[in-house]
Structures are given as structure tokens and as C-alpha cells.
Amino acid sequence: MRASVLREVGADLGVEALADPRPGYGEVLVEVAACGVCHTDLHVMKGEVAFPAPCVLGHEITGHVAELGAGVSGLNVGDRVACSFIMPCGRCRHCVRGHEDLCETFFAFNRLKGTLYDGTSRLADLDGKPIAMYSMGGLAEYAVVPATDVFPLPAGLDLNNAAILGCSVFTSYGAVKNVARLGVGESVAVVAVGGIGLNIVQMAAAFGASTIVAVDVSAEKLALARELGATHVVDASEEDAVARVREITGGRGVDVAFEALGAATTVETAIGSVDDGGRVVLVGIAPAGVTARLNIAHVVRRKIQILGSYGARARTDMPAVLELAATGRIQVDPLITDRFDLDGAGAAYRALDERRIVGRAVVDVKPKD
Structure with missing residues (x-):
């Protein structure tokens, strides 16, 4: 698959061919439609927030379910879905108390090591060298996401525009x-x-x-x-x-x-x-x-x-966010002021760094319908 890769801090993003990822137990493979452009990714690119490199950034996505890992229920291949940047493990002391925004597993494995919760990344070069994942690594044609963080997208919401629901909203x-x-x-x-x-x-x-x-x-x-x-x-x-x-x-x-x-x-x-x-x-x-x-x-x-305040609680709050958008109590489309394709992801973050993005930018990994 094609992915926008950060090889080292301070470098520009470059599109590369990576091995096609596969979901493990309790995980979902999402064919990415769009990924929001967030300042937190920019902090990583500039070395202001420590994170392993090489890596794939991008942490608020929408797309279609491409494959279900073992143990996943309630979703079907082809479903339109949205994913938030916090991917709760559902089992740590904070998750079981309903504080998924403090998920210890997410921070210890993903935010510190760039992996999922078995300690390995789902991303790799064609020669097998691991590539770190920032959340699900959404600046790619496919992303592996824990099933705790995959939510059906209500009908009527634009698939690509809805990507910003997963972090900004x-x-x-x-x-x-x-x-x-x-x-x-x-x-x-x-x-x-x-x-x-x-x-x-x-x-x-x-x-x-x-x-x-x-x-x-x-x-x-x-x-x-x-x-x-x-x-x-x-x-x-x-x-x-x-x-x-x-x-x-x-x-x-x-x-x-x-x-x-x-x-x-x-x-x-x-x-x-x-x-x-x-x-x-x-x-x-x-x-x-x-x-x-x-x-x-x-x-x-x-x-x-x-x-x-850091994020929200994925399993309770993401469905509520989707409902607010679906019923029109909050708007999505007017917030998106800039669009880029996957090859232009580096330009998107340069524009963000130069404060040329008025609202929110989106990388259309797949062309918008």
C-alpha cells in the first residue's frame, strides 16, 4: 500500500510503498478514505513531542471496513466507519473506570513506542522493518485499528469530511x-x-x-x-x-x-x-x-x-459525537477549509505550521466522491 512516511524528525513526509497490514485479534483493517490534519502530528514532525521514527502519522480517520480480525463482532466488511485518536484497550485500570481518555495501555504502547497492544506495529517496509504507528497511522491507504475504536458512520454524513470527528470534534x-x-x-x-x-x-x-x-x-x-x-x-x-x-x-x-x-x-x-x-x-x-x-x-x-482535558472516552463519547453531527446539532462541512491528497500531506503540514489553515484540513487518501 501507499503511505506517507516520516523518516526522521525535521524531514518532510514522503509517500512510500509499505507492506499491506493485516489485523490481529480484536482488530479491524480499515481502507482509509480521509485523515484529518492535526497540530499534534506537527509537534511530532518538529521533534516537540517525542515519538519513534520512521513512522506514519495521522490519527483521525474515516473509511470502509476491509477485514475483520478474529474475535470482532458488530461490524461487517464494507461498513462506513469513523475512528478516534484515542484507541482504548478496555482493560486497564482507567478504562474499566470509564476514563478511556487516560488509557494506560494506549499511552505506554502507542504514544511511547508506536505499536499496538501486543508490542508490535502493524506497519512495515517491504523488507519487513517496522514502521511506528501514531494512533492508527492514518496517512496511509489502510490502517489497523482496535475494534474498541471503530464506529459505524451514520448515513448522511460525508465520508471524507467526517474524518475530523475523530480528534478535532x-x-x-x-x-x-x-x-x-x-x-x-x-x-x-x-x-x-x-x-x-x-x-x-x-x-x-x-x-x-x-x-x-x-x-x-x-x-x-x-x-x-x-x-x-x-x-x-x-x-x-x-x-x-x-x-x-x-x-x-x-x-x-x-x-x-x-x-x-x-x-x-x-x-x-x-x-x-x-x-x-x-x-x-x-x-x-x-x-x-x-x-x-x-x-x-x-x-x-x-x-x-x-x-x-485530553480527548474524550471513545466507546461512550464517539457515538455521541456522531449523533450530534448526524442530527445537525454540530456542523462538519463548514469547518473544512483546505484539502490535500496523500502526495500533498507534507504540504498540508507546512501550511498548518505557517498558520495558513483557517479551519481544519483533510487529506483525502481516496478521492472524495
């Missing part, structure tokens, strides 16, 4: 519902409205937020945030974002501030934007070692909660 759902526990009528600020921040905007609207303030330095992104449900926008390149958020909310600040970039300045903006007793939910992944300052007395005296 999935992560936003986890942040809004599970971590912030956003209540109807609460006020929200979303600091940095890129691919994930835009989804937090529309997810907050879907869960009944009364005021949704989008903060960014890009007029294009702020305009798209308005289309997706933001009631107010703040251009942080032109005005003091914290002061403006507080002005919008009558001097109080918002009930919940989401930070969706992973930078010290945006984290500090989020902390400064919340009301007394407010929640700050950190969603953006920062390069290893990045820290942010906080006024300890302010956080303590104002009873501010600072919460981390």
Missing part, C-alpha cells in the same frame, strides 16, 4: 461535556479558534451556552467562529483580550474559559478571563517543557479551577 466534546461540564446558560470564552477551538465554539452552543466569546488574532478564524455560534469575537492583536472579555460580561468574566492552542500567552489570557469560581479548561497541546505563569493568590482567592 471528539476532543472538543470531551472538553465541553466531560471536563467543563458546561451548563445551559453559562458564559464561555474560547481562546484560540483554530481547528479545535472552532469546534469548542459550536459544541458550547450545542450545549446551551448563553454567551460565547471567541478570541484569536486572525480575522478569518474569528469570522468562521461567528458562523459556528460565537456571540462575540475579540481580536487579540488589536485589543486587550482579557479586558474585552470582562467588558462583554459586565466586568465579571466568563464561567468557563477554554484554551485551545497550547501557548503560555493564551493560557494566561484564559486564566485572566474567568469569573470568581470559574473554570479554565486547557485543551491545546504544547511542545514539551512549555510553561505558563499564574498569579497564585488570584487563583486561590478567586477559587479558580484549572483543568486539563
Whole structure:
């Protein structure tokens, strides 16, 4: 099969011929239709997040079931499916407590070693040398995915566009519902409205937020945030974002501030934007070692909660995300502002690095119907 391979940190992606993968017990072979372009992959490419190389990146996919491994039920060859970036083992201490976003097996085997849960990768060169998998390694014509992370795609959803449901939308759902526990009528600020921040905007609207303030330095992104449900926008390149958020909310600040970039300045903006007793939910992944300052007395005296959010719970939350999209409570198609083919995957990540992607980009591994 053809796959986009990262041979070493700092190198460009190049399409190569790899051995056709096969699913093991409890696994599904997916013929990939499309793969979302995510900043976390870019962190790996730049060496900001440690991961083995050579590897195949790409961690939010859609496609068709091509083959079922032994022990898999509830799916059929040919089914349209979507997969999230967290692939729960279903057996570790966190999974059995319903906290699949903390799956120890996923982090120990996949995120540290680039393998599935028997300690081996399903990807290899034609001469048999292993290629690491970042999640399922979705920038390829085929991907092997644990059956715990393969979900039927509702009719009516565009197969290729729906790829972004597996990370961008999935992560936003986890942040809004599970971590912030956003209540109807609460006020929200979303600091940095890129691919994930835009989804937090529309997810907050879907869960009944009364005021949704989008903060960014890009007029294009702020305009798209308005289309997706933001009631107010703040251009942080032109005005003091914290002061403006507080002005919008009558001097109080918002009930919940989401930070969706992973930078010290945006984290500090989020902390400064919340009301007394407010929640700050950190969603953006920062390069290893990045820290942010906080006024300890302010956080303590104002009873501010600072919460981390990483993804969501695949087996319970991915079906809910698919339902939200299928019923139109959240939108998918307007979020996709850029498309690339598999040969153009390297160009996609260069565009992302240069902040030329307004919403979310998708790599169409198979041409879009």
C-alpha cells in the first residue's frame, strides 16, 4: 500500500510503498478514505513531542471496513466507519473506570513506542522493518485499528469530511461535556479558534451556552467562529483580550474559559478571563517543557479551577459525537477549509505550521466522491 512516511524528525513526509497490514485479534483493517490534519502530528514532525521514527502519522480517520480480525463482532466488511485518536484497550485500570481518555495501555504502547497492544506495529517496509504507528497511522491507504475504536458512520454524513470527528470534534466534546461540564446558560470564552477551538465554539452552543466569546488574532478564524455560534469575537492583536472579555460580561468574566492552542500567552489570557469560581479548561497541546505563569493568590482567592482535558472516552463519547453531527446539532462541512491528497500531506503540514489553515484540513487518501 501507499503511505506517507516520516523518516526522521525535521524531514518532510514522503509517500512510500509499505507492506499491506493485516489485523490481529480484536482488530479491524480499515481502507482509509480521509485523515484529518492535526497540530499534534506537527509537534511530532518538529521533534516537540517525542515519538519513534520512521513512522506514519495521522490519527483521525474515516473509511470502509476491509477485514475483520478474529474475535470482532458488530461490524461487517464494507461498513462506513469513523475512528478516534484515542484507541482504548478496555482493560486497564482507567478504562474499566470509564476514563478511556487516560488509557494506560494506549499511552505506554502507542504514544511511547508506536505499536499496538501486543508490542508490535502493524506497519512495515517491504523488507519487513517496522514502521511506528501514531494512533492508527492514518496517512496511509489502510490502517489497523482496535475494534474498541471503530464506529459505524451514520448515513448522511460525508465520508471524507467526517474524518475530523475523530480528534478535532471528539476532543472538543470531551472538553465541553466531560471536563467543563458546561451548563445551559453559562458564559464561555474560547481562546484560540483554530481547528479545535472552532469546534469548542459550536459544541458550547450545542450545549446551551448563553454567551460565547471567541478570541484569536486572525480575522478569518474569528469570522468562521461567528458562523459556528460565537456571540462575540475579540481580536487579540488589536485589543486587550482579557479586558474585552470582562467588558462583554459586565466586568465579571466568563464561567468557563477554554484554551485551545497550547501557548503560555493564551493560557494566561484564559486564566485572566474567568469569573470568581470559574473554570479554565486547557485543551491545546504544547511542545514539551512549555510553561505558563499564574498569579497564585488570584487563583486561590478567586477559587479558580484549572483543568486539563485530553480527548474524550471513545466507546461512550464517539457515538455521541456522531449523533450530534448526524442530527445537525454540530456542523462538519463548514469547518473544512483546505484539502490535500496523500502526495500533498507534507504540504498540508507546512501550511498548518505557517498558520495558513483557517479551519481544519483533510487529506483525502481516496478521492472524495
